[in-house]
Amino acid sequence: MMSDSVNTFRTSSCELPAEDREITTHNARLATRDVAYDALVLDGRLRQSLTTVRSLGSRGLRVAVMETSDSSGVPAFSSRWCQQRFVCPANEGTEAYFTYLEQLLDRTDARVLITSSDATIALIRRHREQLERRVRIALAKEPALSTAINKEQMLAIARQLGVAVPRTVTVGAASDVGAALHEIGLPAVVKPVESWGWNGQQGSRIVPQLVVTPDEARRAVEDLTRFGGTVLFQEFLSGRRESLSLFSASGEVYARFAFWGKRTYPLLGGIYVLRQAIAFPLDTGEQAERLVREIGLEGYAQVEFRRDGAGKPYLMEINPRLNMAIAHAVSAGVDFPYLLYRWASGEQIDRVKSYRTGGWMRHLNGDIRATAAAVRQRGRPGVPPPARAIRDFCLSFFTPMKYDYVDWVDPLPAWKATKGFLTHHLGRLQGRRRTV
Ligand SMILES: Nc1ncnc2c1ncn2[C@@H]1O[C@H](COP(=O)(O)OP(=O)(O)O)[C@@H](O)[C@H]1O
Ligand SMILES: [Mg+2]
Structure with missing residues (x-):
């Protein structure tokens, strides 16, 4: 049953690369067994999806993963806890993607849908009612969700609450x-x-x-x-960047976690490539909770602040979706994906009272790019001089820290991510040589 629909869908859309065909065949076997999953995780290429698969899978839950391509390696597909891989041939966020997702939900009977990219969240918001007939969606409800996503609205609410904004x-x-x-x-x-x-x-x-x-x-x-x-x-604010993660339900906060971002890539507005877990800050912590309560945002939310040169914090934005911050939180003892799963399933959730602070985490690929960008963009505001950027990059190897993707109990995703990174860069180098 599954094989028919997936195959028809695929052949009408595109020519499959060899490894995708393998996955389709894999799916065909699933269809005849009619397996139900506890969770279907979309956006398999993202680090937060890998963290989610590991977190739920290691607790004995059955997890399937979906992505739109496997050609450049999808780390979550290689996790020992990924029970099934689905490759959707349509582009992320399109109506064809939604049709595929509906078919998949009908056939796999997944209980909870976990999504974290902007594109799939936008799509789910457009079809939420229809989807909720089939699956529980691990996402905050409207209108809190749309308020949080809109920076203009969010900043206006923050001002009313006395939270400083740039x-x-x-x-x-x-x-x-x-x-x-x-x-x-x-x-x-x-x-x-x-x-x-x-x-x-x-x-x-x-x-x-x-x-x-x-x-x-x-x-x-x-x-x-x-x-x-x-x-x-x-x-422009030049001070420290702080990321606060909260899990809220029925107006109460069940879990908290915070880190500061030492380096980001791109240098402004990018992802945190080097970060350290810190105690939940008193000032921004109180402000973040006030904001989340005011808009009635439930589930997971990351609230971002940046301080000015004098240390005064200003709100940047609220991200009401799982993001890369959760890998750090999980390693510090706050299992946000599991809380999210329990909450979406309608099960009771436990409070997390504390977490380990001080731990560093690094996204090596991003940190290499950040250092190269610092050299290229020398002299611009907030960019360290090249010698310092290179020295800091090298010194970070001597600080004990965790690396994104790496988990010795589940080693394959890190290998996949490294291979994807090398293939991408070697391909670009070869392309450049050919054009010279
Ligand atoms: N006004 C600003 N001054 C300094 N840094 C900023 C400013 N606005 C954004 N940034 C940096 O860019 C990051 C991303 O900005 P944000 O408003 O969160 O947009 P996005 O939706 O792209 O994440 C912030 O976390 C902050 O580090
Ligand atoms: Mg942001």
């Missing part, structure tokens, strides 16, 4: 930049109201941009408003 003006076109520069000054940060844009056919992730000259400011605004809409023009 000085911000909303800009609709390059012609407004003069007034914004007058109000905010330079350097400044230009960022979209929502980081995920969808034009009806496809979506894209838009990252904040640092601008240091009026010309850069104009170009950034032109770039971010080319599909319409408005962008936020903010003062």
Whole structure:
């Protein structure tokens, strides 16, 4: 049954690479056995999906994973706890993806759906009611979810609650930049109201941009408003970045975790490539809980702050979805994916009272890129001088720390991720040599 629908779907959409065909065959065997899964994890390529598979699988739950391609290696597919891999031939976030997902849910009878990319969350929000007839969705409810995603709304609520936010003006076109520069000054940060844009056919992730000259400011605004809409023009804050993770249900916080991000890639607005678990900060901790309670956000949420040069914290945004922060939290003793699974299943959840602080975690691939970017972008605000960037990068090898993907009990995903990284970079090098 499964093999028929998956195969028909595939052949009508695209020509399959060899390894995908193998997975389809694998699925065919599943169909005849009619297995039910405790959880179906979407976005298998993401690190948070791997953490989720490991967390649920090691507790004896049956986990299946879905992704749109296996060609560059999907770490979660190789986890010893991934019971089944599904490769959807349609692009992430499209209606064809949704059709495939519905068919999959009908045939696998998964209990909880766990999703974490902007694209799949946007798709699920569009079809939520229909999906909820088939599966429990491990995601906050509307309207709290849409409020949290929208930075303009979130910043307005924060202001009302007395939570500091960066000085911000909303800009609709390059012609407004003069007034914004007058109000905010330079350097400044230009960022979209929502980081995920969808034009009806496809979506894209838009990252904040640092601008240091009026010309850069104009170009950034032109770039971010080319599909319409408005962008936020903010003062640049140069201090410490803090990420606070909370798990809330019925107005109560069940678990907390925090880290500070020492390095990010891209250098502004990127993922945290080197981070350290810290005690839950009193000031930002209280503010984060106030915000989450005010909007009625349930489940997992990451609240991001950045401090100014004097140490005063300002709200950046709230991410109401699983993200890379959870790997660090799990290693420090806060199992967010499991809490999320229990909550979505309607089961009782236990409070997590404490966690281990001080532990470092690193995304090596990202840290290599961050160091190279620091050399390229020397002299820009917040970028360390090249010699210091290289020294700090090397010194980090002498600090005991965990590395993203690495788990000696489940070694294959780290190998897959490394292979994917090397294939990508060697391919680019070869391509460059050929064009020389
Ligand atoms: N005004 C700002 N000043 C300094 N850094 C900023 C500013 N805005 C964003 N950043 C940096 O960029 C990161 C990403 O910005 P954020 O607002 O969270 O957007 P995104 O949706 O892209 O994650 C922040 O966590 C922060 O480190
Ligand atoms: Mg962010």
